[in-house]
Amino acid sequence: MRFKNIAMLFLMVCLSIGAALAGSEHDATGTINSVDKVSKTLNISHDPIKTMGMMGMTMDFRVADPAMLDNVKPGQKIKFVITADRHGRFVVVGIE
């Protein structure tokens, strides 16, 4: 019984962390390396994102809306906004 309560508490803490992450948006800058319309991702070499504690790196980002991929091309420098979905995965929600 006691173990069950602890497990439930742990689950609730995890859920609240995920919710906190999912709610926050972060401004970032970087250069697009490639655009993948099939997997709906952008490969971006991004500058450090201090608000997320993320150093500069090259990585894939999913985009919230596939239409966002129509106006970008490799080599383009962008300002973009990322958030995390409810699974804690990063998603680009805006591109300038």
Ligand SMILES: [Cu+2]
């Ligand atoms: Cu990164």
